[in-house]
Amino acid sequence: MYLRTTLAAALVGMTLAGCDTTTTTTTYAAVDRHVRIVNHTNRTIYRFYGSNVGTNSWEEDILGQDVLLPGQSVNINFNDGSRYCNFDFKIVFADGSSAVESNINVCRVGTYTLS
Secondary structure: OOOOOOOOOOOOOOOOOOOOOOOOOOEOOOOOOEEEEEEOOOOOEEEEEEEEOOOOOOOOOOOOOOOEOOOOEEEEEOOOOOOEOEEEEEEEEOOOOEEEEEEEEOOOOOEEEEO
16 A cells, blocks of 8 residues: 655654653654554544644645555654654544544654554
């Protein structure tokens, strides 16, 4: 499955080194912000948003026209040029329900599993 990721996404490896977790506005330029998102739910994810904690709005849907089926995963590069490590995630399911996960440190998290 080919996924278009609009947050400067390139499908690459990930690292666990990086940011300090003591503040939500920690910023670092030279750290990897690639995170593998794993859908461990029994529902299809139709939209996935990831916005740095310094913004007041959700960015574009990272999945675009694609979906993330149960058991599937995708690598996402959260390097949006802001130098933030902490991001909020919004997940939208087929029935329109959604879940929000706040303050995820993408500089430290190599894999994020939705369950």
